[in-house]
Amino acid sequence: xxxxxxxxxxxxxxxxxxxxxxxxxxxxxxxxxxxxxxxxxxxxxxxxxxxxxxxxxxxxxxxxxxxxxxxxxxxxxxxxxxxxxxxxxxxxxxxxxxxxxxxxxxxxxxxxxxxxxxxxxxxxxxxxxxxxxxxxxxxxxxxxxxxxxxxxxxxxxxxxxxxxxxxxxxxxxxxxxxxxxxxxxxxxxxxxxxxxxxxxxxxxxxxxxxxxxxxxxxxxxxxxxxxxxxxxxxxxxxxxxxxxxxxxxxxxxxxxxxxxxxxxxxxxxxxxxxxxxxxxxxxxxxxxxxxxxxxxxxxxxxxxxxxxxxxxxxxxxxxxxxxxxxxxxxxxxxxxxxxxxxxxxxxxxxxxxxxxxxxxxx
Amino acid sequence: xxxxxxxxxxxxxxxxxxxxxxxxxxxxxxxxxxxxxxxxxxxxxxxxxxxxxxxxxxxxxxxxxxxxxxxxxxxxxxxxxxxxxxxxxxxxxxxxxxxxxxxxxxxxxxxxxxxxxxxxxxxxxxxxxxxxxxxxxxxxxxxxxxxxxxxxxxxxxxxxxxxxxxxxxxxxxxxxxxxxxxxxxxxxxxxxxxxxxxxxxxxxxxxxxxxxxxxxxxxxxxxxxxxxxxxxxxxxxxxxxxxxxxxxxxxxxxxxxxxxxxxxxxxxxxxxxxxxxxxxxxxxxxxxxxxxxxxxxxxxxxxxxxxxxxxxxxxxxxxxxxxxxxxxxxxxxxxxxxxxxxxxxxxxxxxxxxxxxxxxxx
Numbered sequence: 001x002x003x004x005x006x007x008x009x010x011x012x013x014x015x016x017x018x019x020x021x022x023x024x025x026x027x028x029x030x031x032x033x034x035x036x037x038x039x040x041x042x043x044x045x046x047x048x049x050x051x052x053x054x055x056x057x058x059x060x061x062x063x064x065x066x067x068x069x070x071x072x073x074x075x076x077x078x079x080x081x082x083x084x085x086x087x088x089x090x091x092x093x094x095x096x097x098x099x100x101x102x103x104x105x106x107x108x109x110x111x112x113x114x115x116x117x118x119x120x121x122x123x124x125x126x127x128x129x130x131x132x133x134x135x136x137x138x139x140x141x142x143x144x145x146x147x148x149x150x151x152x153x154x155x156x157x158x159x160x161x162x163x164x165x166x167x168x169x170x171x172x173x174x175x176x177x178x179x180x181x182x183x184x185x186x187x188x189x190x191x192x193x194x195x196x197x198x199x200x201x202x203x204x205x206x207x208x209x210x211x212x213x214x215x216x217x218x219x220x221x222x223x224x225x226x227x228x229x230x231x232x233x234x235x236x237x238x239x240x241x242x243x244x245x246x247x248x249x250x251x252x253x254x255x256x257x258x259x260x261x262x263x264x265x266x267x268x269x270x271x272x273x274x275x276x277x278x279x280x281x282x283x284x285x286x287x288x289x290x291x292x293x294x295x296x297x298x299x300x301x302x303x304x305x306x307x308x309x310x311x312x313x314x315x316x317x318x319x320x321x322x323x324x325x326x327x328x329x330x331x332x333x334x335x336x337x338x339x340x341x342x343x344x345x346x347x348x349x350x351x352x353x354x355x356x357x358x359x360x361x362x
Numbered sequence: 363x364x365x366x367x368x369x370x371x372x373x374x375x376x377x378x379x380x381x382x383x384x385x386x387x388x389x390x391x392x393x394x395x396x397x398x399x400x401x402x403x404x405x406x407x408x409x410x411x412x413x414x415x416x417x418x419x420x421x422x423x424x425x426x427x428x429x430x431x432x433x434x435x436x437x438x439x440x441x442x443x444x445x446x447x448x449x450x451x452x453x454x455x456x457x458x459x460x461x462x463x464x465x466x467x468x469x470x471x472x473x474x475x476x477x478x479x480x481x482x483x484x485x486x487x488x489x490x491x492x493x494x495x496x497x498x499x500x501x502x503x504x505x506x507x508x509x510x511x512x513x514x515x516x517x518x519x520x521x522x523x524x525x526x527x528x529x530x531x532x533x534x535x536x537x538x539x540x541x542x543x544x545x546x547x548x549x550x551x552x553x554x555x556x557x558x559x560x561x562x563x564x565x566x567x568x569x570x571x572x573x574x575x576x577x578x579x580x581x582x583x584x585x586x587x588x589x590x591x592x593x594x595x596x597x598x599x600x601x602x603x604x605x606x607x608x609x610x611x612x613x614x615x616x617x618x619x620x621x622x623x624x625x626x627x628x629x630x631x632x633x634x635x636x637x638x639x640x641x642x643x644x645x646x647x648x649x650x651x652x653x654x655x656x657x658x659x660x661x662x663x664x665x666x667x668x669x670x671x672x673x674x675x676x677x678x679x680x681x682x683x684x685x686x687x688x689x690x691x692x693x694x695x696x697x698x699x700x701x702x703x704x705x706x707x708x709x710x711x712x713x714x715x716x717x718x719x720x721x722x723x724x
Contacts (some may be wrong), residue, residue: 001445001447003424003448005723005724006446016664037668079630080619082617082618082683088367104620105621105622107684108620108683111684130622134626134672135622135670136620258497258498259442260496260497260498260499260501268441271696275633276636276641277633277640303496304639306399306421307441308498320469325490334445337668337700338723339721359702361631361635361700362366
């Protein structure tokens with residue numbers, strides 16, 4: 001018996017999701033490099049590779065170290081490394097596997113170059129482009145000049161450009177993921193052309209998120225997509241129309257611990273169990289509540305404290321203290337990060353899987 | 363060298379916070395049973411006990427197991443246990459240490475009684491009262507009747523009542539923590555009187571949260587307070603006026619990885635590193651952003667994605683790529699839960715401490 005609350009993964013649905021995205025990449029003749037942040041489980045990364053992915057993406061050196069230790073041999077750290085000790089760690093990995101790291105500033109590139117030179121290694125780098133998300137990434141207008149400056153630095157090989165934008169159009173969240181994907185792809189393809197015209201041999205033009213992947217994959221000049229969430233899916237992606245709720249491969253199983261009023265049940269998972277980064281009622285999705293309660297479409301997961309989930313239900317609902325409920329969270333990636341292990345539901349039975357790259361912050 | 367992002371605890375400030383709350387309990391002649399959810403570290407629980415706490419509070423059996431394994435011998439699980447396997451685990455603990463468990467429904471009490479009887483043990487229970495938070499807890503009007511019903515059950519000893527309300531007045535969030543504390547205390551003291559009048563010997567009347575502790579402790583008839591956050595403090599408590607920001611004993615250290623615009627820096631901690639359960643601009647605190655950037659009062663921690671923190675700064679701010687920043691999070695308890703370890707800054711130097719009860723969901 002598994003004690004609640006716990007993360008439950010439906011292997012058959014997960015494999016379907018993996019196949020579907022692999023088919024999108026194959027159909028468009030581009031590479032798929034899934035972001036492992038969603039599952040953080042090496043065995044699932046291997047399933048993605050077995051289905052045709054060319055490598056994986058991670059955000060932190062520590063995640064790359066876990067994945068390498070479990071036999072993954074092609075990793076892109078899609079995050080600017082600016083601290084010597086972390087660059088050293090990435091260089092250690094680069095001795096054993098194919099590694100690409102990110103850069104988004106000249107000062108960062110100089111640091112990478114300096115540490116790589118000291119180690120007598122050459123580091124493959126991709127330049128991150130800000131296409132509207134306003135986080136890391138060089139400004140679009142400054143990208144060609146920075147690419148040229150990086151090209152001049154020793155011990156770095158500028159192999160590509162990449163961006164992450166998500167479902168944004170004109171800088172604002174959108175439900176029109178087709179238009180968002182097309183715009184993202186066209187921005188990046190044009191920029192790649194400009195950089196190549198400046199004399200730089202650029203191999204990879206890497207883009208995309210789960211909701212935009214299908215559309216950005218069709219843009220001429222794009223060579224790679226990096227979706228993450230698709231492996232499980234979640235309530236957010238279902239609202240984007242990527243898949244149905246029934247196709248979500250992961251949920252959290254909770255127990256009803258109290259029904260203090262006819263229209264309110266309390267479950268044993270709150271903000272320590274479900275991520276709160278995708279809040280209800282925010283644009284563009286305007287999700288109602290913190291998750292979808294399977295089998296109870298009228299239930300609203302209204303509030304959470306750390307260990308309590310407050311779910312509003314119809315007074316007539318047949319839910320009693322002690323009952324288990326399955327809840328599909330708004331955001332599965334950050335929810336997975338809250339769990340030390342997952343229960344994998346396979347044809348052969350249940351298997352407990354450690355989430356080996358969970359909580360890897362550095 | 364410690365890689366960022368990481369949780370940093372200032373031991374001297376923490377000990378001051380521990381002493382201050384112990385003095386509040388002592389002055390009012392009541393017991394202090396800190397909620398260990400804030401630190402999740404057995405060694406810190408022991409510091410609280412050494413300073414005069416009578417025992418500790420946890421929310422889950424798994425947390426109690428960790429604390430017991432590290433030598434804590436007086437634990438209240440302030441959470442209704444309704445599943446047999448968890449009740450069995452609590453009974454195992456009760457053989458070795460002083461254990462109290464919570465109950466808030468007749469069906470829950472019957473389950474506790476049944477499992478305790480099967481194990482030939484008597485379990486000390488406290489009845490949870492809903493004083494306005496609308497989560498677990500029996501309705502105030504129904505409490506006397508439920509106490510009487512529990513009293514009839516075999517193998518249970520009803521030793522007290524407890525509530526958690528936080529800073530609420532008339533059901534709405536308030537900054538008037540003095541009035542909130544007084545009202546909470548008076549509600550519970552009156553109820554304790556009613557239950558005693560019905561012939562039940564009730565020992566403990568347990569209440570309180572960090573912002574209300576000082577005030578509820580003064581109410582006649584209250585025997586125990588259970589604050590948690592005070593041990594470190596956080597931005598939320600500072601806004602409640604519990605302490606100054608300078609008295610916060612814990613922060614997260616991050617590195618600036620990008621400054622893509624003059625007025626924007628990106629740090630290497632996002633929603634995997636900082637809790638998002640206390641959102642900016644919500645009542646009653648209306649906190650600006652997700653944390654306070656030490657030394658930069660004008661900085662606003664505007665947005666987060668999983669690994670990126672977006673901080674708006676004045677264009678003239680002297681912050682460069684590679685710099686470290688210390689950020690006091692809005693909510694320290696849920697932030698601690700995201701970290702596998704903390705760095706304890708002591709007079710003797712830095713010490714790495716495992717957050718042993720982190721991620722204990724069951």
